[in-house]
Amino acid sequence: MSEATLRAEGLTKSFPGVRALDGVDLSLRAGEVHVLLGENGAGKSTLIKILSGAYRPDEGRVLMDGRPVEIRDAGDARRLGISTIYQEFNLVPDLSVAENLSLGRLPRRFGLVDTAAMQRRARELLERVDVRVDPRTPVRRLGIARMQMVEIAKALSLDARVLIMDEPTAVLTTGEVGKLFAIVRRLRDEGVAIVFITHHLEEIAEIGDRVTVLRDGRSVAEVPAGTPQDELVRLMVGRPVDQQFPRRPAELGEPLLSVRGLTRRGAFDDVSFEVRAGEVVGLAGLVGAGRTEVARAVFGADRYDAGEVFVRGRRLPPHDVHAAMEAGLGLVPEDRKGQGLVLGAGIGENLGLVTLRDATRAGFVDLKGQRTAAARVAEQLGIRMTGLDQEVRTLSGGNQQKVVIGKWLAAQAGVLILDEPTRGVDVAAKVEIYQLVNALTDSGHAVLMISSDLPEVLGMSDRILVMARGRLVGELRADEATQDGVMALAVTDVAGSRAE
Amino acid sequence: MRSKQGGTDSRSSAWLAENGAVAALVVLVIALSLLSSDFLSLTNLLNVGVQAAVTAILAFGSTFVIVTGGIDLSVGSVAALSAITLAWTATEGGLPWPAAVVLSLATGVACGLVNAVLIAYGKLPPFIATLAMLGIARGLALVISQGSPISMPEAVSHLGDTVGRFLPIPVLVMLVMGVVAAIILNRTFPGRAMYAIGGNEEAARLSGIKVSRIKLITYALSGAFAAVAGVVLASRLASAQPQAAAGYELDAIAAVVIGGASLSGGKGRALGTLVGALILAVLRNGLNLLSVSAFWQQVVIGVVIALAVLVDTLRRRGTN
Ligand SMILES: Nc1ncnc2c1ncn2[C@@H]1O[C@H](COP(=O)(O)OP(=O)(O)OP(=O)(O)O)[C@@H](O)[C@H]1O
Numbered sequence: 001m002s003e004a005t006l007r008a009e010g011l012t013k014s015f016p017g018v019r020a021l022d023g024v025d026l027s028l029r030a031g032e033v034h035v036l037l038g039e040n041g042a043g044k045s046t047l048i049k050i051l052s053g054a055y056r057p058d059e060g061r062v063l064m065d066g067r068p069v070e071i072r073d074a075g076d077a078r079r080l081g082i083s084t085i086y087q088e089f090n091l092v093p094d095l096s097v098a099e100n101l102s103l104g105r106l107p108r109r110f111g112l113v114d115t116a117a118m119q120r121r122a123r124e125l126l127e128r129v130d131v132r133v134d135p136r137t138p139v140r141r142l143g144i145a146r147m148q149m150v151e152i153a154k155a156l157s158l159d160a161r162v163l164i165m166d167e168p169t170a171v172l173t174t175g176e177v178g179k180l181f182a183i184v185r186r187l188r189d190e191g192v193a194i195v196f197i198t199h200h201l202e203e204i205a206e207i208g209d210r211v212t213v214l215r216d217g218r219s220v221a222e223v224p225a226g227t228p229q230d231e232l233v234r235l236m237v238g239r240p241v242d243q244q245f246p247r248r249p250a251e252l253g254e255p256l257l258s259v260r261g262l263t264r265r266g267a268f269d270d271v272s273f274e275v276r277a278g279e280v281v282g283l284a285g286l287v288g289a290g291r292t293e294v295a296r297a298v299f300g301a302d303r304y305d306a307g308e309v310f311v312r313g314r315r316l317p318p319h320d321v322h323a324a325m326e327a328g329l330g331l332v333p334e335d336r337k338g339q340g341l342v343l344g345a346g347i348g349e350n351l352g353l354v355t356l357r358d359a360t361r362a363g364f365v366d367l368k369g370q371r372t373a374a375a376r377v378a379e380q381l382g383i384r385m386t387g388l389d390q391e392v393r394t395l396s397g398g399n400q401q402k403v404v405i406g407k408w409l410a411a412q413a414g415v416l417i418l419d420e421p422t423r424g425v426d427v428a429a430k431v432e433i434y435q436l437v438n439a440l441t442d443s444g445h446a447v448l449m450i451s452s453d454l455p456e457v458l459g460m461s462d463r464i465l466v467m468a469r470g471r472l473v474g475e476l477r478a479d480e481a482t483q484d485g486v487m488a489l490a491v492t493d494v495a496g497s498r499a500e
Numbered sequence: 501m502r503s504k505q506g507g508t509d510s511r512s513s514a515w516l517a518e519n520g521a522v523a524a525l526v527v528l529v530i531a532l533s534l535l536s537s538d539f540l541s542l543t544n545l546l547n548v549g550v551q552a553a554v555t556a557i558l559a560f561g562s563t564f565v566i567v568t569g570g571i572d573l574s575v576g577s578v579a580a581l582s583a584i585t586l587a588w589t590a591t592e593g594g595l596p597w598p599a600a601v602v603l604s605l606a607t608g609v610a611c612g613l614v615n616a617v618l619i620a621y622g623k624l625p626p627f628i629a630t631l632a633m634l635g636i637a638r639g640l641a642l643v644i645s646q647g648s649p650i651s652m653p654e655a656v657s658h659l660g661d662t663v664g665r666f667l668p669i670p671v672l673v674m675l676v677m678g679v680v681a682a683i684i685l686n687r688t689f690p691g692r693a694m695y696a697i698g699g700n701e702e703a704a705r706l707s708g709i710k711v712s713r714i715k716l717i718t719y720a721l722s723g724a725f726a727a728v729a730g731v732v733l734a735s736r737l738a739s740a741q742p743q744a745a746a747g748y749e750l751d752a753i754a755a756v757v758i759g760g761a762s763l764s765g766g767k768g769r770a771l772g773t774l775v776g777a778l779i780l781a782v783l784r785n786g787l788n789l790l791s792v793s794a795f796w797q798q799v800v801i802g803v804v805i806a807l808a809v810l811v812d813t814l815r816r817r818g819t820n
């Protein structure tokens with residue numbers, strides 16, 4: 001037990017303009033869950049990408065069972081028994097779940113792909129992580145949380161000695177997190193060494209054994225998982241951070257957004273609610289309850305079969321994002337890579353995307369104004385970057401998330417819909433985002449917030465709507481809501497509900 | 501758009517990575533001026549400019565399309581159809597030449613709009629829609645002209661002349677169109693939107709960009725640029741020919757890609773495209789001066805295109 005299965009020594013890795021890792025050490029034992037903790041951009045993902053063969057280190061070495069090993073690519077990692085779940089998923093959106101689960105190892109019969117065997121394997125793997133999804137569904141249609149579960153299933157299929165998980169819980173609700181933890185505990189007891197990255201501090205004591213803290217690319221501490229949260233934050237940020245939810249209820253005004261009887265067959269049914277000026281309404285529910293689908297339909301990103309959406313009393317044409325935006329709606333989508341960001345473009349470019357139209361005078365875009373605004377937002381959110389021209393692709397996950405939120409903050413939408421706004425964002429930056437939500441409602445804007453992070457919904461909303469199986473099943477005032485209360489509603493079995 | 505680097509060494513290599521095509525052009529020019537004493541003469545260089553002009557103008561139009569992640573195979577045919585339209589309406593139709601010019605540009609724009617409607621609303625892949633237009637426009641050019649060249653109106657064929665006895669007008673038109681393309685791409689809303697669409701169409705849509713409308717503009721611009729190229733080509737030859745510019749769409753695409761654009765969209769600049777077109781023209785010219793056979797020229801140019809894009813891909817991978 002004491003002998004390290006995997007040991008990294010003095011790992012150093014530079015990218016143009018930044019030293020992402022600066023002499024990092026990590027020692028990983030069989031049968032432990034080792035948490036990697038650090039701010040956005042501290043180097044966590046870079047470290048695990050070296051262990052999984054995605055990057056080569058500039059300096060330093062990796063040992064397994066005491067012997068130095070070369071991990072040149074994913075194949076080497078697999079042969080060494082290292083399996084990785086990346087923060088940004090590695091799934092092919094247009095292939096089915098089953099094909100993704102067998103990628104690179106398609107079962108063959110007489111030289112042809114054995115579809116039946118592939119489906120069977122997929123079903124087994126999905127059962128292990130306990131998600132109900134048809135293996136023939138294209139991954140594109142899954143939604144972020146289920147994509148995450150498919151990623152997990154894929155990593156488990158490799159029977160690894162070392163399992164690396166980069167923020168697997170960022171998009172999961174309490175229920176899925178529970179299932180995931182059960183799997184992680186079982187693997188740990190079987191002697192697998194597990195690296196676990198998370199920004200949810202309360203998970204650390206629950207699932208972790210030891211914690212390595214990274215700060216600015218250096219490993220600054222190795223502490224037991226039982227270390228108090230305040231102490232962990234201090235180690236990671238270098239100063240204490242007040243982790244209280246800073247929600248400051250604002251004065252309520254007229255309803256800005258009213259949704260009446262919104263229905264799309266197979267997704268959501270007869271959804272009606274209002275959000276008033278100055279109000280933050282939280283939308284809670286399990287994965288697959290239809291929250292994201294409702295949000296996208298309200299914003300005009302998807303069609304709906306029946307119902308109406310009003311902004312400031314004016315009815316929006318269905319399926320028309322542009323009209324929704326003109327009316328003052330905004331949506332921060334859950335899938336930053338697929339829907340939120342132009343990964344190959346610069347940070348400044350991305351931050352200016354929503355305001356591009358408004359910044360056009362006499363046909364010409366006010367590029368200077370756009371840049372000044374972008375610089376201000378980047379500063380406000382503390383985006384860790386080498387400059388506004390850095391490609392968003394090369395930002396750390398949490399910093400990418402800040403860009404998605406930032407581009408909508410710049411737009412000053414009257415009603416902002418936030419779908420998983422703090423996904424992958426570190427504790428200090430979360431508080432920044434909450435402050436910005438307060439500032440929005442103070443100035444009479446309205447916010448509809450979807451989050452799988454229940455404490456966040458409870459802590460930041462004035463009113464909470466709960467969805468289950470495509471229907472609104474309850475409404476709670478913030479001061480009377482509890483986690484258990486919300487969960488009890490979220491698992492409501494709606495009579496005559498759709499089959500999943 | 502690379503981020504800043506520490507040392508001067510890495511900075512210059514970053515510049516090279518950014519401007520690989522420029523470096524290639526410089527190397528090519530130096531090599532050819534050493535190999536052939538005729539290469540560096542003013543007459544010859546202007547000749548290269550004239551040869552590059554038509555490809556470059558077509559390629560500027562293709563740059564818009566490629567930046568959005570699309571492709572336009574119809575530009576050569578549209579160029580021929582537009583020139584034929586001009587010549588036919590001015591001679592057979594008896595229209596005054598300015599009206600004929602407007603009509604010719606309108607033809608190019610119309611072809612582009614048809615492409616765009618098929619792509620944006622009919623959801624056809626750009627490759628298929630514009631492949632169909634390649635056939636349709638070429639066919640119409642042949643139908644209208646009944647297969648034979650039509651002479652250009654006098655006033656328009658001055659476009660093939662030189663100003664001040666030395667500067668060929670095609671070169672001038674190329675530069676003007678290049679500046680127009682650069683301004684559209686860099687400074688206007690549709691231009692910036694093209695990059696966003698090519699980079700991530702869904703993200704662009706959810707940011708309030710009317711993707712279909714921008715695609716209409718994109719392909720219409722490509723058609724308009726093709727029309728200008730067709731008229732310039734016809735003016736140089738003093739007649740509009742239905743078979744003119746056949747296969748030029750591939751040169752245009754090659755120029756854009758050599759100039760650093762990515763066929764998967766989101767990347768590309770007018771200046772790069774100009775350099776790409778110049779590289780192709782310099783190469784052809786140099787191979788002629790060195791009396792390399794036309795057959796071998798094709799081989800060499802093919803190799804150069806492959807090399808240029810290969811180097812580009814490798815350096816991209818290197819920086820990631
Ligand atoms: N391919 C790359 N090119 C340039 N810089 C990069 C690249 N990948 C990472 N970086 C930089 O390295 C630093 C560390 O990034 P990393 O992704 O490891 O952070 P992280 O700790 O995983 O953060 P998060 O919690 O946000 O996921 C960041 O400043 C990031 O911008």
Ligand SMILES: [Mg+2]
Nearest residue numbers: 045087396397
């Ligand atoms: Mg990360």
